[in-house]
Each structure stands twice: as C-alpha cells, then as structure tokens.
Amino acid sequence: MKTILYIVFFIALLSKTSAQEGRPALASETNEDERVKNIIKKAFPHDLENWEVEDESKTDGITWFHNGGEAANSPFIHQYKINYKRKNVSEQEREKWKKVAVDVLGIQKMMAETECEIVVTVNTFFTEFEAENLQTKAVSPFNLSMVGPFEAKYFVGNGWKLSKNETLEENRRNYVVEAAINKTVPMTQIQTIHLDCTGSPTVIDFFLKNTDLKAIQALVGQNKIIQPTNNQLVIKEKPLAKPLEGNNEIEFTLNGGDFNNRAFKLRHSKDGEFGYLLNNHPNPAITDNAITRILIQEDDDFATKNKTGFLDITIPFIRKTGEFEVFKGAEKASFTGGINCWDGCEYSFDADGMKVNVSRYDAVGGFIEGTFEGEVTVGYKINQPLDNDQKKRPNAQIKGRFKVHRKEDRY
Numbered sequence: 499m500k501t502i503l504y505i506v507f508f509i510a511l512l513s514k515t516s517a518q519e520g521r522p523a524l525a526s527e528t529n530e531d532e533r534v535k536n537i538i539k540k541a542f543p544h545d546l547e548n549w550e551v552e553d554e555s556k557t558d559g560i561t562w563f564h565n566g567g568e569a570a571n572s573p574f575i576h577q578y579k580i581n582y583k584r585k586n587v588s589e590q591e592r593e594k595w596k597k598v599a600v601d602v603l604g605i606q607k608m609m610a611e612t613e614c615e616i617v618v619t620v621n622t623f624f625t626e627f628e629a630e631n632l633q634t635k636a637v638s639p640f641n642l643s644m645v646g647p648f649e650a651k652y653f654v655g656n657g658w659k660l661s662k663n664e665t666l667e668e669n670r671r672n673y674v675v676e677a678a679i680n681k682t683v684p685m686t687q688i689q690t691i692h693l694d695c696t697g698s699p700t701v702i703d704f705f706l707k708n709t710d711l712k713a714i715q716a717l718v719g720q721n722k723i724i725q726p727t728n729n730q731l732v733i734k735e736k737p738l739a740k741p742l743e744g745n746n747e748i749e750f751t752l753n754g755g756d757f758n759n760r761a762f763k764l765r766h767s768k769d770g771e772f773g774y775l776l777n778n779h780p781n782p783a784i785t786d787n788a789i790t791r792i793l794i795q796e797d798d799d800f801a802t803k804n805k806t807g808f809l810d811i812t813i814p815f816i817r818k819t820g821e822f823e824v825f826k827g828a829e830k831a832s833f834t835g836g837i838n839c840w841d842g843c844e845y846s847f848d849a850d851g852m853k854v855n856v857s858r859y860d861a862v863g864g865f866i867e868g869t870f871e872g873e874v875t876v877g878y879k880i881n882q883p884l885d886n887d888q889k890k891r892p893n894a895q896i897k898g899r900f901k902v903h904r905k906e907d908r909y
Contacts, residue, residue: 522778537717539555550585577619626662751897752895755894775789790815790816808836821856826851847874854869862904876894
C-alpha cells in the first residue's frame with residue numbers, strides 16, 4: 499500500500515504522459531496544425547474598408563492533445579476563429595440603430611448587422627444546435643448550407659446530412675448535422691470542414707464573397723503527415739532471459755535551508771520502485787515522445803505509521819544512456835520527491851535546475867541506473883492549511899543516485 503500523496507503524484511503524472519489522458523503533440527502534428535490554421539487565416543479578409551478584425555485565433559500549432567488518441571485513433575481536429583466589427587459608422591446609421599435596439603430582438607438585429615463571427619472547424623463530423631428556422635440552400639462550394647436570420651452553417655466534405663430537425667418552443671428548432679468518418683484513411687487526413695457563422699444573411703454573404711473559399715475547400719483530402727501504421731512492425735527489445743537479482747538502491751543528500759547535508763536512503767520495495775518505458779502515442783510504432791519513468795516509493799508501515807519518502811523522475815529518452823537537464827517548465831523531463839510522507843509529506847521538492855545522468859539502461863528484467871545533482875525548490879507541509887510563507891522554504895542542493903529494476907514497457 500502506498501501513501502495518498504504518492505497516488506496523487508502518480509495520477510498527476512499520468513495525466514501528463516498517458517495516451518488515454520493526453521499526450522504531447524509530435525513535431526509533425528504541431529507543424530501541420532500551424533499550416534492548416536495559416537491557410538484558413540490567409541483565406542479570410544483582413545483589410546476591408548468598413549470592417550475591422552476585432553479578434554482572431556492564434557495560428558500556433560498544437561503542442562498538447564487532451565485526448566491522447568486524436569490524430570491516431572480519431573480525426574485530427576483544427577480550429578480557427580475570427581471576429582469582425584463595423585467601423586466608420588455614420589451618425590445617420592448610429593441614429594438608425596438607436597431606434598432599433600430598444601428590445602432584445604432589436605439588439606440582436608443591430609449586432610447581426612454590425613458584428614460577424616466565423617468559426618472554422620476542420621475534421622468535425624457531428625454538430626447539434628438550436629436556432630431559428632434555418633433554410634437549406636445551395637451555396638458554392640459547400641456540400642450543405644443552412645442559413646437563418648442571425649446565423650448560418652456551411653459544410654464541406656462528402657457525406658454531410660441533416661439527420662434531425664425538431665420543432666422547439668418560440669419558433670426555434672433543434673438540428674443535428676453529421677457525416678460519417680472514413681476510417682480507411684489516416685486520421686490526420688482532412689475529411690470535412692464546418693463554418694459556423696453569426697451575423698445577418700447580408701453580412702455573412704459579404705464576408706464569404708471576400709473569402710478565398712477555394713483555398714479552404716482545397717484542404718479537404720490533404721494529409722501532410724506521414725506516419726507508420728499500426729500494422730507496421732513495432733521494434734521491441736527482447737527482455738532478459740532471466741531477470742537480474744538484487745535490490746533497488748536509492749539514496750541522496752539535501753543541503754541548504756532546512757537541511758545540513760542530511761542523508762536519505764529509501765528502503766527497497768518490490769512493488770513501489772521500478773523503471774519503465776512509457777510510450778505517449780497510441781500507435782506503438784511511433785516513439786518520438788516516448789519517455790522513461792523512474793518511480794521510487796517506499797512501502798508504508800500501517801502498524802507503526804512509519805513515515806516514508808519517494809522520488810519520481812521522468813527521463814526524456816528511451817533505451818539508451820545519457821545526461822539531461824531538468825528545470826522548471828521542462829516539457830519531457832521532471833524530478834519531484836518527498837520525505838517523511840504520511841497523509842502528506844513534511845517536505846516536498848522539485849527540480850529548479852539540475853542534471854541527471856543515466857549510466858545504465860538494461861533490457862526489461864535488468865536495471866536502470868544513474869545519478870542526479872543540482873538545485874531543488876522545497877515546500878513544507880504543502881497539503882496543510884498553512885500560510886504560503888510558512889510552506890515555502892529556501893532552495894536546497896540535492897545529490898544522489900538510483901538503481902531500479904526495469905519493468906515491462908507500457909504502450
């Protein structure tokens with residue numbers, strides 16, 4: 499059994515590294531997302547005489563998938579939004595809108611003529627929404643278009659259909675529009691595009707006429723990411739024929755602040771101390787962002803409530819030795835720990851500039867071994883209701899080593 503704090507740290511790290519919970523984007527995925535967003539941005543007008551861009555999405559590529567299966571087991575979604583607002587409004591027009599905007603409907607009419615928002619979603623296959631009665635129209639180059647007094651929906655890609663059109667109260671209706679996913683192509687390939695526009699029919703039509711819709715339509719069918727498929731051979735190491743014997747060994751010293759060269763040696767635990775390769779991508783053939791995790795946690799003694807400690811190290815590479823740095827904000831490397839932990843730790847710490855050297859990386863059944871040295875940020879009873887000044891402690895220097903059994907790879 500492990501301490502509650504260990505479980506919290508374990509869940510927190512899984513949320514960063516597990517393919518099911520989320521994963522970092524590959525460089526190719528980041529570049530593709532940026533490419534698609536830039537094409538869409540360039541397609542929209544940015545220099546119109548009586549309109550200004552009030553707000554629009556950044557075109558930076560995605561760096562993290564909250565759904566770890568996206569772009570592998572499910573379609574790669576891209577999204578871009580742009581908001582326009584009228585400028586150079588004449589006094590005559592202002593007076594006109596003052597007379598109109600005297601109730602909710604009048605305000606809605608005014609906003610529909612003076613503002614416009616367009617949201618472009620790439621690789622979406624289902625949308626459900628409520629609106630006033632929308633009319634289906636033929637609008638090139640869209641496969642399906644639905645236009646109403648204050649909004650319009652446009653769909654590009656094969657297979658779009660209106661599957662629900664249900665009457666609600668107050669002249670509103672509930673709609674469902676969907677398309678089937680083609681699962682025979684890579685999930686990074688663009689299959690559909692959906693434009694969700696708010697504004698009057700005249701305003702929306704004006705922006706569509708000033709938009710390079712052919713450039714947006716041309717995205718359908720594109721796929722700039724070449725990835726191995728799940729059918730390709732996954733290179734796996736052969737585990738050792740006979741696992742090596744021996745205990746895990748973890749020891750370190752802390753010096754500075756509340757510590758004066760204080761030495762710690764964590765007791766061996768078969769269940770709580772191990773290292774393993776963790777592949778962040780749902781496709782086991784893609785190991786671009788795979789990491790090695792070293793998890794070191796003593797067994798709790800519930801009879802005596804003996805306090806324990808732990809270390810949690812993320813190595814930003816796999817199947818090799820080498821040195822790496824850990825600092826605040828590092829994307830793939832981490833180093834955290836705690837001492838005197840029982841229902842929370844007396845002291846906890848994380849890297850604030852340190853080096854880790856992996857000197858041994860055996861096959862499964864062997865050992866992963868290394869040393870670490872540098873500065874850590876220290877917290878005191880951070881789970882207790884203390885003032886922040888009480889929780890914060892001076893940084894300390896840490897120096898130590900680890901030797902842990904390597905367990906089976908995780909994909």
